[in-house]
Amino acid sequence: MKLKLAFAAATLALAAAHAHADNPKLRVAGSLVSGGMIQQHKEQPFFENFAKNTGLPLDAEYKPVDVLGVKDADGLRIIKSGLFDIVALRLAQVSRDEPFFLGPDLVGLSTDYDTARKVVDAYSEAFDKRLQERHGAKLLGTYPFGPQVLFCKGAVTGLADLKGKKVRVSDLSLAKFIEKLGGIPVTLAFGETQQALERGVADCAITGPSSANSAGWPEVTTHVMPIGFQIHLVAYAMNLKKWQALPADQQAKLAAAFKRYEADTWAYSRELWNDASRCNVGQQPCNGKRYALKEVPATAADRKVVRDALTSVSLPLWAEICDKSFDKCSATWKQALGPVIGLK
Template identity: 70%
Template sequence: MKTLHLLAAAALALGSATAQAQQPLKLRVAGNFVAAGLLQQQKEQPFFDNFAKVAGLPVEIDYKPMDVVGVKDVDALRVIKSGLFDVVALRLAQASRDDPTLLGPDIVGLSTDYDTARKVWDAWRGPLDQRLQERHNAKLLSVYPFGPQILFCKGAFTSLADMKGKKVRVSDQVLAKFMEKMGAIPVTLAFGETQQALERGVTDCAITGPSSANSGGWPEVTTHVMPLGFQVHQVAFAINLNKWKAMTPDQQAKVAAAFQKFEAEAWAYSRELWDDAARCNVGKECRIGKKFALKEVAPTAADRQLVADAVRTVSFPLWAESCDKVYDKCSSAWKQAIGPMVGLK
């Protein structure tokens, strides 16, 4: 009789596990802004719309961009920690206000081109995932970049030295300090507010990627652009850790594989968009974006050196100080993972 009870209990447990595995996985997703442009529209949203097919799982996805559901990018870490959404897009520069660890792979002067950004990100993936799990009840899934962030201005300029006295739109405090060092007046503005600010003279210049500028209409209200990258601006996707742990190992493996496939495709498409928009903005032949007629300002050797030196002189010291205040292992983890790439020990 005892054996029969054990067999019955085992069968019940197996049946329960099988039923759980057959039930569709449900994920509520707060994605990147619609205003982010083609990366969100052509890669991110289609990925989630077809997630069940890509992952090879029965999945029900409720995908909504953050600007559609009223989630602010600066609140993303709090949103995912609370479980309000299961998967959340973390715009790293903006979300770093709650935890500077997120800005580690993208401080000014570090990731200024795609190849370098890829190496830096791969080095920081582990430390950031650990931090998200320990502090924010989240697990890192993937990241994609908008590409090198460059300078657009309303009015002529010949070098970064000309930024002295000009109001320049920035997106994070490290970039703000870098602009201050050049004598500029940093103005922190949301992307969606910047075109109007440029048009009305609230700001003289602004920094973003060529594709974002193109889709956001910045070339309509600016005249000059310098194709020198300061940072690349990345968007990571993370999942609420409780939701992740509730999945079966098979579900976890398939979800992780789907996000890695998306990551590879998004990086490639980001570079394609960047190159195309860079040509579009200055009136050259292009096929994706809208053609404008900005004047391209070639960076001087001094400009390139200024940005290259920024990691040592401005961005790392400032970032390390703020990050170590909230996470005492922050700068030491960075030096171990990324430091050798830039000669910082």
């Protein structure tokens, strides 16, 4: 019922905007405002100057999903419904409806930008096929928030120190990994995490350096461990009927525009990650807000624990869940990504 009410409210808002439109407009539900700089400095300008950026006789009616009052976890339902023409899908969140889409971001897999780029490229064909067949949408592109790292309130020297600590996580595979370390996973929305850290509901939390910097996590934590667990991906999907209604030349222009946008956002994400990593520990140059967290270097042993988590925790767990909803899930994953990561 809440989802239907949100759809209705968003429909009225967009209908009002269309009444004053000069050109046909695509209805776009973008990333969360709370997601930070990529939404503000890349996504919003791209869609607000859509005709110019794509060379198409189309504009975009763009709103971040949280401004629309729609939950990001409902992204696949929104795009399939036809209410929106393009939707930014946070893969960790929409994987509750489609586990296959978490495949390129399992714990221990895409732990750095270079690996993540190879993984996404190798997985995109299977991702797009599943998106079209099951959810009536076309994959346009992706971007990463960047390697997700550990922030703690109180001293830690390594992953072993998470034993007994309450750690904010964002998906099931990360929760199981924290459990294996002896920690207590706490599932919290990103916007609730700073207050949870401040009040002791969570002792530690995992996110990207830039997101943490924008949300003020370093104000309520003391230590950061720059070891990547996942990279957190966003994918842009277009309603398949809307895509198929475009002439072939317009499809080509739109695909080319998103390819440029994708390359731009991946590069910008890496710049933000590096800058925020410096800012959070008080180093220069820093274009964000400077803090004074204590950096805890990741040891080779801790990095191995994360790498091994792919085959010992996250892949078996995910495969079991995903194969129940899609019988070719894990086999497709291994065919696409096995050669990339050296897994038979």
